[in-house]
Amino acid sequence: MIEVQHLTKTYGSVTAVDDISFRVEPGEIVGLLGPNGAGKTTTMRVLTGYIPATEGKALIAGFDVFEQPIDAKQRTGYLPETPPLYPEMTVREYLTFVARIKGVSRVDRERRVEASMERTRVDDRADSHCGKLSKGYRQRVGLAQAILHNPDVLILDEPTAGLDPKQIIETRELIKSLAGDHTIILSTHILPEVSQTCERVVIIHRGRVVAEGTPDDLTARLRSTETISLQIDTSGADPTSALIAIDGVTGVRLNSDLASVVGAEVETVQGRDLRRDLAHTVVTNGWGLLELRSIRMSLEDIFLHLTTEEDVAAHNDAANLIKTTSETADA
Amino acid sequence: MRNILAIARKEVMSYFASPIAYVIIGLFALLFGYFYSAILAFFLRQSLQVGQFGFSGPTTVNINQDMIRPLMLNATVVILFVLPMVTMRSYSEEKRSGTIELLLTSPLSGLQIILGKFAGAMALYSMMLAVTLVHISILFVYGDPEWMPIATSYLGLLLLGGCFVSVGLLISSMTKNQVVSGMATFAVFLMLWVINWLADSTGPTTQEVLTYLSITEHFDDFSRGVLDTKHVVYYLSFIAFGLFLTAKAVDSERWKG
Numbered sequence: 001m002i003e004v005q006h007l008t009k010t011y012g013s014v015t016a017v018d019d020i021s022f023r024v025e026p027g028e029i030v031g032l033l034g035p036n037g038a039g040k041t042t043t044m045r046v047l048t049g050y051i052p053a054t055e056g057k058a059l060i061a062g063f064d065v066f067e068q069p070i071d072a073k074q075r076t077g078y079l080p081e082t083p084p085l086y087p088e089m090t091v092r093e094y095l096t097f098v099a100r101i102k103g104v105s106r107v108d109r110e111r112r113v114e115a116s117m118e119r120t121r122v123d124d125r126a127d128s129h130c131g132k133l134s135k136g137y138r139q140r141v142g143l144a145q146a147i148l149h150n151p152d153v154l155i156l157d158e159p160t161a162g163l164d165p166k167q168i169i170e171t172r173e174l175i176k177s178l179a180g181d182h183t184i185i186l187s188t189h190i191l192p193e194v195s196q197t198c199e200r201v202v203i204i205h206r207g208r209v210v211a212e213g214t215p216d217d218l219t220a221r222l223r224s225t226e227t228i229s230l231q232i233d234t235s236g237a238d239p240t241s242a243l244i245a246i247d248g249v250t251g252v253r254l255n256s257d258l259a260s261v262v263g264a265e266v267e268t269v270q271g272r273d274l275r276r277d278l279a280h281t282v283v284t285n286g287w288g289l290l291e292l293r294s295i296r297m298s299l300e301d302i303f304l305h306l307t308t309e310e311d312v313a314a315h316n317d318a319a320n321l322i323k324t325t326s327e328t329a330d331a
Numbered sequence: 332m333r334n335i336l337a338i339a340r341k342e343v344m345s346y347f348a349s350p351i352a353y354v355i356i357g358l359f360a361l362l363f364g365y366f367y368s369a370i371l372a373f374f375l376r377q378s379l380q381v382g383q384f385g386f387s388g389p390t391t392v393n394i395n396q397d398m399i400r401p402l403m404l405n406a407t408v409v410i411l412f413v414l415p416m417v418t419m420r421s422y423s424e425e426k427r428s429g430t431i432e433l434l435l436t437s438p439l440s441g442l443q444i445i446l447g448k449f450a451g452a453m454a455l456y457s458m459m460l461a462v463t464l465v466h467i468s469i470l471f472v473y474g475d476p477e478w479m480p481i482a483t484s485y486l487g488l489l490l491l492g493g494c495f496v497s498v499g500l501l502i503s504s505m506t507k508n509q510v511v512s513g514m515a516t517f518a519v520f521l522m523l524w525v526i527n528w529l530a531d532s533t534g535p536t537t538q539e540v541l542t543y544l545s546i547t548e549h550f551d552d553f554s555r556g557v558l559d560t561k562h563v564v565y566y567l568s569f570i571a572f573g574l575f576l577t578a579k580a581v582d583s584e585r586w587k588g
Contacts, residue, residue: 048436051585073438084433088348099336101437
């Protein structure tokens with residue numbers, strides 16, 4: 001339904017999006033995840049035809065957003081980062097105007113406006129001016145505007161930004177309920193959002209796709225080390241040396257300074273379950289084993305892992321550059 | 332066409348949802364009314380003189396020539412000040428508030444948006460001019476003016492206003508800041524107004540070019556009741572060029588992001 005092929009967007013010398021490709025199948029909810037400034041908004045703006053791509057192309061329902069913009073836009077609903085509301089219009093007036101420019105026929109107009117207000121639960125404020133709405137309502141009116149002409153594709157740029165926790169949950173439920181009828185692509189930098197709403201995740205960093213897959217997939221694929229958390233009653237002894245001596249343990253981190261109970265996070269090599277060895281060691285040392293569980297790497301860890309690894313590399317590059325420059329200066 | 336109307340309707344609605352339309356139409360009516368009474372008083376004094384002294388004063392007075400024509404020329408000056416305020420927000424406000432993103436991602440062509448905005452501003456301008464019909468019809472009640480020069484004057488005012496609106500849209504599409512947009516539009520209007528002042532002190536070719544470019548030079552014939560296609564073509568091509576440049580400016584903004 002959505003196809004992005006080798007998309008590149010540069011602003012002068014700055015490359016905001018660098019050769020991104022991905023696909024979204026009909027009815028899917030896909031999350032674009034990335035830190036601020038990663039290129040999520042730029043990607044979405046190209047997809048909606050708001051800005052043209054420097055290179056590559058984007059297809060919505062088979063229509064090239066640049067070559068056949070009207071056809072593509074007809075099938076797209078878009079919620080920008082700030083909901084595009086006219087403060088002087090009432091919600092109903094605003095949605096009626098949007099219905100007109102989105103080509104909703106006169107007979108369907110009123111019905112569609114009412115239906116989308118109901119769906120996004122803004123019908124109780126239908127006659128309030130958009131400028132007087134709270135942030136939560138503004139966001140929902142923005143969403144109502146996006147689904148108004150019943151588009152095949154919904155592009156939502158940070159749909160839950162600035163909402164309170166209750167509204168966030170409601171909005172996520174709403175988005176989930178829209179999937180199936182619509183193909184949805186949403187961007188966020190909030191991790192739990194992705195694992196809760198999206199079926200698939202595309203992680204973008206510095207304008208590139210660094211990982212793609214279901215949240216479970218990513219978790220499995222990127223688990224290079226496993227962590228086991230322990231709570232032991234050592235009666236004051238330091239368990240580090242005993243634990244590190246076990247074959248396969250690569251690191252031990254103590255995270256409790258209580259006199260008797262010690263919490264330890266033990267990092268182990270991938271693919272070997274060391275829980276038995278750990279338990280055995282604890283018991284042979286005469287300590288009490290209070291808790292033992294293996295910790296799965298969360299999406300958050302993966303995200304940080306992916307985005308900081310590159311940062312370190314970039315940092316090294318920069319350091320090298322500075323070094324070479326100073327050497328040149330010396331010469 | 333339906334899309335153009337939808338945009339135009341929204342424009343007019345937002346003029347009337349804020350005090351803008353009321354202030355602009357109201358104050359324009361006030362100023363026009365003042366000019367009207369001042370010129371009328373002068374005209375009456377003149378006609379009285381002609382009646383009393385016959386050949387010693389001005390030989391004849393004509394209500395079209397001595398009353399309506401100066402009035403229309405004064406109206407163009409008021410328009411020079413008023414129209415920048417009508418157009419200054421059209422694109423600037425949409426860019427500032429982000430609603431431009433809605434328009435540009437809707438199934439509309441750039442040209443439809445521009446024509447819609449142009450039509451919206453022209454609608455407000457026409458309402459402004461419509462108020463002055465009241466003053467003119469009073470002249471028909473108490474006098475006997477010819478309607479032809481009046482009709483051409485209104486056509487001239489509409490075309491002149493159209494030029495201003497197209498320049499205003501162009502400038503508004505280039506900035507987010509309404510004050511910058513308004514001031515720059517006013518400066519360009521004024522420049523177009525007085526561009527022929529230099530004409531007399533330049534060579535013959537430049538003189539001709541400058542005179543041709545002057546936006547008021549072309550209004551003169553309209554105010555006399557002369558409908559010359561040369562002037563109509565000038566105004567229409569001016570408007571088309573302005574709107575064309577606006578389309579280009581909106582597009583280039585998108586490329587820049």
